[in-house]
Amino acid sequence: VFTVLLELPLFLFGKPLLRWLRPRRMIAGALGALTLRLLGYTLINNAYEILPFELLHGMTFSLLWLASVDRAQSVAPAGLEATSQGLLNAVAFGLGPGLGSVIGGVLYNYAGPLWLFRSTAVVTGLTMITFLVPTHTHAGL
Numbered sequence: 204v205f206t207v208l209l210e211l212p213l214f215l216f217g218k219p220l221l222r223w224l225r226p227r228r229m230i231a232g233a234l235g236a237l238t239l240r241l242l243g244y245t246l247i248n249n250a251y252e253i254l255p256f257e258l259l260h261g262m263t264f265s266l267l268w269l270a271s272v273d274r275a276q277s278v279a280p281a282g283l284e285a286t287s288q289g290l291l292n293a294v295a296f297g298l299g300p301g302l303g304s305v306i307g308g309v310l311y312n313y314a315g316p317l318w319l320f321r322s323t324a325v326v327t328g329l330t331m332i333t334f335l336v337p338t339h340t341h342a343g344l
């Protein structure tokens with residue numbers, strides 16, 4: 204419930220946000236929020252300290268999902284828009300979590316939770332930086 208506090212207004216104002224920020228910046232913002240959240244998880248000492256970091260989940264999910272759905276729609280060939288959305292869902296809720304669980308489980312087992320969350324934060328932060336570097340190959344992003 205706590206994460207919905209930020210999620211609902213972002214989804215409510217999704218169209219104006221997409222026009223203002225564009226998908227590329229929204230994805231970068233989501234990755235930045237996720238980076239902070241992952242690092243935050245490694246700093247907490249009790250269960251209540253997790254709550255501020257959970258607000259970032261609402262921002263991460265809503266910004267990434269709004270931008271992803273928009274991009275899947277805009278790059279889909281005519282008549283294949285629903286297929287594009289289906290592929291997005293398959294990757295976002297099937298392949299991604301499946302691979303993440305297996306790889307994350309192995310890393311957790313061998314290196315421990317602190318290393319797993321901190322190294323994932325580094326990778327996520329570096330990915331965010333790549334979204335902020337302007338290129339001409341991401342037209343419309």
